[in-house]
Amino acid sequence: MPKNGKPKGGRPSRNFEPRYAKKASFHDRHAGGRPGARDERSSAGRDDDRRSYSSDRRADTRPGSRSPKHRGYRAVESGAAAPKRRWSDSERAGRDESRSIRNRAESGRREAPHHRNDRDDRGRDFGGRRFEGRGGRRFEERGERRFDDRPRRDDRPRRDDRGGYDRNDRGERPRFDRGGSGRPQFGGDRPRHGRDDRQGRDDRRGFGAGGERPRFNRDDRSRFDRTERPRFDRDDRGRGGYERRDDRPRFDRTDRPARDERPRYDREDRDRGGYTRRDDRPRRDDRDFSRPNRDDKPRHGRDDKPRHERTERPRYDRDERPARPARENRDDRPSRSDWNRTESVKKHEEHVDVVHERLEAEAVQATEVADVTFADLGLGSNIAETLRNMGAETPFPIQAATIPSILEGRDVLGRGRTGSGKTIAFGAPLVESILKSQAGKRREIGRKPRAIILAPTRELALQIDRTVQPIARSVGLFTTQIYGGVPQARQVGALKKGVDIVIGTPGRIEDLIEQGKLDLSDVRIAVLDEADHMCELGFVEPVQRILRKTADDSQKLLFSATLDREVASLVDEFLDEPAVYEVAGEDQDSGTIDHRVLVIEHRDKADVLTSLVDRDGQTLVFARTRAYAEMLAEQFEDAGVAAVSLHGDLNQAKRTRNLQKLTSGKVQVLVATDVAARGIHVDDIDLVVQADAPDEYKTYLHRSGRTGRAGRSGRVVTLITRHRRRRMEDMLDRAEIEAPFDQAQPGDEVIEEIAGRVPTAAELTA
DNA sequence: TGTGTAC
Incomplete structure (x- = not known):
């Protein structure tokens, strides 16, 4: 351990960023004949241009840490990272306390004298320092960031767990290099794999396994599904489904005939806009749990209600539900599909209703939830204390609602806007459960993870870890991030040492599983953040395969701001x-967001956009494609407005760096694709510009949710051309958002107002 | 169609 920690940790940065940068540059230099060469170069070229353009900014704020330079720079950077201290007294105390707590809790089980030793090793030799370093300073920062809007995320990148130890892993890599050249297959498959290359062929080589393991082999997959869990077999589902379907036609997707029976929605929609999906979410409640699939389809939205009723929608339709006697009937229940709204809530019906409503009223005013504490909800003192330090004094509604059930071991579906405390809503009880489940057990090196948290984007995975890690650490548990775009070595190294909670994205997780480096068989809690998104095309299968790898009876927690069918x-x-x-009002504009729509001529788009972002305050611009996002960022730069982009064509180092530039305030404008639509927290964004209107209401809600956070005001403006007006109206309707439409041309007053350069009429009167 | 997840 010490070895590992020392050479690597001390010298090279523990941050992967610098490394990436370095690799990237190396890559650029050697990009010559590689498949992705062209892309890389052009990308690099742009980067350079920008750099020179805004060199000043960069220079001051970020002394070399980011720059791909060398040691010297790194020294500077390490200086920046220097704040990382070792364990602080309080942390150490917390650790000890947790240890004793765990032991006590486990009175029945063996005491495990090793326990302490193991941990000490971990803590001191590597985990200890780093953690502490991070912990000491970051705990607070995290808290601030998350709850107080402090933009400082600089830590983010480096903070990777055991980042410092990577170096060791690196040392091992060389021997794997042989595989380096042997992975032509990928290149062939992916025309744009250039970006991967950028990140560092070293890593890939390390895996070398390119030829050895056909990870994504389609055949494997199919084999997988069926053999592993026969019970989930489609056929089975179908069977089960039918039974249930009879009861509830709407849920079944296979149950198409049923739809025919309920054509009324379709018709209504058709009359309106034909293609509109409006019906899909007449009311929020329905939308969530009863709707067939996505909004696109105008399928029968089973309810007869005209959408206007939505405003009145009781969140869970509890009233509508036939009251069931609590969970005793479980066995009697027709099927799991009942989750929709009946039984699940029912069990806690009384309790839930009470708590839910009481808190609900406080949802908007989080500070009012004073009568319930995290301890009341069942969390241990260590965790409660950590949450307090993070800025979470009292539980938010969604937390108060879900924590008890999660601790109870139930599967939970939670809907709450990211930033409303959703992460803690599942993170804190998850840690508590894991802690209890292994109370008294020795923490072994190389132990298998006990929990896994899946997110749709790397940035979100990082963010979740920033919240969960301190909670876990407060009781002696370890987390690690497992996502792509960065070298595997560090991640694998962490797994070898043993982690309790894995937080990551599907791709890399599945990859490591197939490599035999990640074993989820001990996972007893699996969380899906942005669950509805994780169920979309392209995501759902990997997710299913991953979930099937977890313990059979593992607890599942699904969360999202737009949790639906x-x-x-x-x-x-x-x-x-x-x-x-769910907590009403948390999944969309809670009244603090001002929505506007500007109807413009396509030829004016560039000017209007530049005018909108040339302002004080941070602006997040959404573009539909990566290319357009990149183009807009350049356009803004050319116009003198510092801007960076965030999209999938950038390597992870750059993605991280660019996002960090926004959060740190170095740049005021970030142009992103929908990679930034969900979950990303940048507290000071006061304007969201949708250069391209989203296609579905959920995307609208998620994008607009990047502003107006924590009760502050925010503004969302969507640019459309007149022929898109109708679609826009329908979408807003589905999103239950009121937004005035204004015709606009460059220079118009309305643009000045939206940009905040001129007070609006409302602001004047106010 | 594009976006994200992956080597």
Whole structure:
């Protein structure tokens, strides 16, 4: 250990960023004949241009840490990272306390004298320092960031767990290099794999396994599904489904005939806009749990209600539900699909209703939730204390609602806007459960993870870890991030040492599983953040395969701000009588966001956009494609407005760096694709510009949710051309958002108002 | 169609 920690940790940065940068540059230099060469070069070229353009900015704020330079720079950077201290007294105390707590809790089980030793090793030799370093300073920062809007995320990048130890892993890499050249197959498959190359062929080489392991082999997959869990077999589902379907036609997707029976929605929609999906979410409640799939389809939205009723929608339709006697009937229940709204909530019906409503009223005013504490909800003192230090004094509604059920071991579906405390809502109880489950057990090196948290983007995975890690650490548990775009070595190294909670994205997780480097068989809690998104095309299968790798009876927690029918596919297979919670008003504009739509001429788009972003305050611009996002960022730079982009064509180092530039305030404008639509927290964004209107209401809600956070005001403006007006109206309607439409041309007053350069009429009167 | 997840 010490070895590992020393050479590597001390010298090279523990941050992967610098490394990436370095590799990238190396890569650029050797990009010559490689497939991705052209892209890389052009990318690099742009980067250079920008750099020179805004060199000043960069220079001051970020002394070399980012720059791909060398040691010297790194020294500077390490200086920046220097704040990382070792364990602080309080942390150490916390660790000890947790240890004793764990032991006590485990009175029945063996005491495990090793326990302490193991941990000490970990803590001192590597985990200890780093953690502490990070912990000492970051705990607070995290808290601030998350709850107080402090933009400082600089830590983010380096903070990777055991980052410092990577170096060791690196040392091992060389021997794997042989595989380096042997992975032509990928290149062939992916025309744009250039970006991967950028990140560092070293890593890839390390895996070398390119030829050895056909990870993504389609055949393997199919084999997988069926053999592993026969019970989930489609056929089975179909069977089960039918039974249920009879009861509830709407949920079944296979149950198409049923739809025919309920054509009324379609018709209404058709009359309106034909293609509109409006019906899909007449009311939020329905939308979530009963709707067939996505909004696109105008399928029968089973309810007769005209959408206007939505405003009145009781969140869970509890009233509508036939009251069931609590969970005793579990066995009697027709199927899991009931999760929708019946039983799950029912079990806690009384309790839930009470708590839910009481808190709900406080949802907007988080500070009012004073009568309940995290301890009341069942969390241990260490965790409660950590949450307090993070800025979470009292539980938010969604937390108060879900924590008890999660601790109870139930599967849970939770809907709450990211930033409203959703991460803690599942993170804190998850840590508590894991802690209890292994109370008294020795923490072994190389132990298998006990929990896994899946997110759709790397940035979100990082963010989740920033919240969960301190909580876990407060009780002696370890987390690690497993996502792509960065070298595997560090991640694998962490797994070898043993981690309790894995947080990451599907791709890399599955990859490591197939490599035999990640074993989820001990995972007893699996969380899907942005669950509805994780159930979309392209995501759902990997997710299913991953979930199937977890312990058979593992607890599943699905969260999202727009949790809807889309998760039915997973719910049917993986959840058992899930409890369903949501907090009204948290999944969309909570009244603090001002929505506007500007109807413009296409030829004016560039000027209007530049005018909108040339302002004080941070602006997040959404573009539909990566290319357009990149183009807009350049356009803004050319116009003298510092801007960076965030999209999938950038290597992870750059993605991280660019996002960090926004959060740190170095740049005021970030142009992104929908990679930034969900979950990303940048507290000071006060304007969201949708250069391209989203295609579905959920995307609108997620994008607009990047502003107006924590009760502050925010503004969202969407640019459309006149022929898109109708679609836009329909979408807003589905999103239940009121937004005035204004015709606009460059220079118009309305643009000045939206940009905040001129007070609006409302602001003047106010 | 594009976006994200991956080597």
